[in-house]
Amino acid sequence: MTVCWQGSAEAAWEAAAAVPDPEVPCVTVAELGILRWVRVDNGVAVAGVTPTYSGCPAVLAIELAVEAALRDAGFEARIERLLSPPWTTDWISEDGREKLREYGIAPPEKSSGSIRSLFGEVTVPCPKCASTDTEKLSEFGSTACKAHYRCRACAEPFDYFKCI
Amino acid sequence: MAEFEALLEIADDHLILGHRISEWCGHAPMLEEDLALPNMGLDLIGTARTLYDHAGKLEGKGRSEDDLAYLRDEREYRNCLLVERPNEDFAHTMLRQFYFAAFMRPYWLAALDSTDETVRGVAGKAEKEMAYHIRHAGEWVIRMGDGTDESAARMRDAVEALHIYVDELFDSSDAAQEAEAAGVLPLRDALRTTWDRTVAEVFAEALLAQPEAAYAQRGGRQGIHNETLGHLLAEMQVVHRAHPGARW
Numbered sequence: 136m137t138v139c140w141q142g143s144a145e146a147a148w149e150a151a152a153a154v155p156d157p158e159v160p161c162v163t164v165a166e167l168g169i170l171r172w173v174r175v176d177n178g179v180a181v182a183g184v185t186p187t188y189s190g191c192p193a194v195l196a197i198e199l200a201v202e203a204a205l206r207d208a209g210f211e212a213r214i215e216r217l218l219s220p221p222w223t224t225d226w227i228s229e230d231g232r233e234k235l236r237e238y239g240i241a242p243p244e245k246s247s248g249s250i251r252s253l254f255g256e257v258t259v260p261c262p263k264c265a266s267t268d269t270e271k272l273s274e275f276g277s278t279a280c281k282a283h284y285r286c287r288a289c290a291e292p293f294d295y296f297k298c299i
Numbered sequence: 300m301a302e303f304e305a306l307l308e309i310a311d312d313h314l315i316l317g318h319r320i321s322e323w324c325g326h327a328p329m330l331e332e333d334l335a336l337p338n339m340g341l342d343l344i345g346t347a348r349t350l351y352d353h354a355g356k357l358e359g360k361g362r363s364e365d366d367l368a369y370l371r372d373e374r375e376y377r378n379c380l381l382v383e384r385p386n387e388d389f390a391h392t393m394l395r396q397f398y399f400a401a402f403m404r405p406y407w408l409a410a411l412d413s414t415d416e417t418v419r420g421v422a423g424k425a426e427k428e429m430a431y432h433i434r435h436a437g438e439w440v441i442r443m444g445d446g447t448d449e450s451a452a453r454m455r456d457a458v459e460a461l462h463i464y465v466d467e468l469f470d471s472s473d474a475a476q477e478a479e480a481a482g483v484l485p486l487r488d489a490l491r492t493t494w495d496r497t498v499a500e501v502f503a504e505a506l507l508a509q510p511e512a513a514y515a516q517r518g519g520r521q522g523i524h525n526e527t528l529g530h531l532l533a534e535m536q537v538v539h540r541a542h543p544g545a546r547w
Contacts, residue, residue: 189424190317190345218349218420221427273331274435275338283331299427 143210147180148173150208157196158278161238164197168226171217173205180210185217188279188299224298235296236262241284243298259295261286271295301477302415303358304377305484307367308475308520310350311378314368315528316399317343318535322386332389335435339396342428346421353417369539373529374522377472381464383519383528390453393439394461400432401497402468402490409485418483437501444505451506458507466515468494475520 151173152165164170164184171183182201186194198214205212224243227235232242244257258267266288276283281294321340327333351364382399386392407429410422443450471479471487478484502509518524539545 186345186424188342188345189349189421189428190341190343192341219416219423221420221423273334274431275331275335277334279338279341283334297431 143178144173144175146208147175147182147205147210150204150210151180151182151201154197154200154204157193157200158280159235159238159240161234161240162227162231164201166228166231166234168222168228168231169197170201175210178211179213180205180208181213181215183215183217185222187222191279193278222299224296227296239263239293240281241293241295243296257298259284261289261291262293263291264289300358301474302481302483303354304474305472305478306350306354306357306418308377308379308472309484310347310354310367311376312382312399313343313347313350315376315378315531316382316395317341317347318531319382319384319386320392320396323392328389336392339432339435342425342432346425346428349417349421365539369536373524373532376524376528376532377520377522378524378528379464379467379519380516380525381461381468383525383531384461384464385527387457387460388453389439390443390450390457391460393436393443394454394457396432397436397440397501398461398465398468398498400429400436401494404429404433404497405490405493406485406487409490412482413484414482433497437497440501440507441505444502444507454505454507458510462510462512463514463516466512467517467519470517470520472520 151170152163154164154170156162156164156167156169159167167187169185169187171185173180173182175181182205184194184198184201194216198216202212202214227242235242239262241259241262244259259269259271260267261269261284264286266286268287269284270287271282272285272292273283275281276294280297280299282297283292284295285292317340320336320343323336324333324340327336347368348364351367355362355364355367381395384391384395404426407422407426410418411426413419413422440454443454445451446454469487469491475484475487479486498509
C-alpha cells in the first residue's frame with residue numbers, strides 16, 4: 136500500500152529543498168535544480184538527485200546531506216541518482232540566480248542550448264558592479280562548474296557559473 | 300557479454316586518461332592549469348565510474364566500479380594506447396587531450412540515440428564536457444603551435460609522437476561491433492570525418508601539419524599495452540590492494 140498524503144510529501148520536499156549546496160552554500164539544492172523531486176512511498180521519502188558534472192566531487196556530500204535532512208524531518212530516506220535528463224544550468228531558478236549574484240558569482244547565461252554560450256562567447260556582467268567590461272582569466276575555476284573572470288571596471292576577480 | 304566488454308573499453312579510456320592528467324595536479328606550469336587539468340580529470344573519471352557501475356551490473360557477477368578499476372591487471376585493461384601515453388611535456392599532454400576530446404564529442408553526440416538508457420544519460424553530460432575539453436586543449440595547441448620557436452618545436456614533437464596512436468580510436472573490437480550492431484554504441488569508423496575536420500581547423504590556426512601515419516600502433520583493445528600502463532596502474536591501485544575492503 137502506498138501512503139502518500141499531501142502533508143507528508145510537502146514536508147519531505149521542504150526538508151530536502153532547504154539543504155544548501157556544499158560548494159555554493161548561498162543557494163539550496165532545489166534552487167540549483169539538483170534536487171528534482173521527492174516522493175513518499177510507505178513512509179519512505181525518496182529524493183531524486185542529479186549531478187551537475189560527471190565527476191562533481193560534491194555529489195556524494197549532497198546526497199548524504201539530503202538524506203540526513205529527510206531523516207531529521209522524521210522520514211526513512213533513500214536517494215535516487217538521476218543521470219537523465221542531464222542537468223543544465225537552465226534549471227537554476229530565478230531566485231537562485233539572484234542569490235548567486237549577491238554572493239559574488241555571476242550566474243550562467245541562458246540558455247545552455249546555444250552554441251555561443253557553450254563555447255564561452257558570451258558577455259558576463261560583473262556580479263559586483265554590473266559592468267560588462269570583463270575578461271575570462273581561466274576556463275576552469277575553483278570548482279568544476281565555474282570559470283574564473285576579472286572585471287576591468289572595478290578590478291575585482293569573480294567566479295562565473297559556467298553554462299552547460 | 301559484448302556490451303559489458305564494449306563499455307569496459309570506453310570506461311578504461313576515461314579512467315586512464317583521467318588518471319594521467321591528474322598527475323599534473325600540483326605540477327602544472329601555472330595556477331589556472333593546475334585547476335583546469337584536475338577538473339578535466341574529474342569529468343573523465345566521473346564518466347568512467349558510471350560506465351563501470353553499469354558494466355558491472357550487466358556482467359551480473361557482482362563486480363563494483365571499484366573492483367573493475369582497482370582489481371584488474373594490465374592485460375585486462377582494454378583502453379586504447381593513446382590515453383596511456385605518458386604526459387611528457389605540456390605539448391604532449393594538451394595534444395593527447397585534444398585528440399581524445401575531438402573523438403569523444405561526436406561519439407557522445409551519436410550515443411544520445413543509444414538503445415541503452417544509461418549510455419544516453421552519460422552521453423548527455425559528457426558531450427558538453429567534451430566540448431569544453433576540445434576548446435581548452437585546442438586553444439593550447441594553437442597557442443603553442445603558433446607560439447615561440449621552443450613551444451612550436453615541442454608541439455611538432457608531440458604531433459610526431461602521438462599520430463601513430465590515432466587510428467586505433469576508430470577501430471571497433473568484436474565486442475564493440477556487436478554493441479554497435481545492437482544500437483547500444485555508435486559506429487566508431489563513422490566519426491573519422493568529423494575528427495579530421497576538427498583537427499584540421501585547429502592545426503591550420505596552430506600552423507601545424509598533420510603527418511601521414513606511416514603505420515598505426517594498435518593493441519590496447521586486446522590488452523597489449525606499453526610498459527607505461529603498468530606503472531600507472533601500480534600507482535593508482537596500490538592503496539586499494541594494500542588495504543582490501545578498507546573504508547573511511
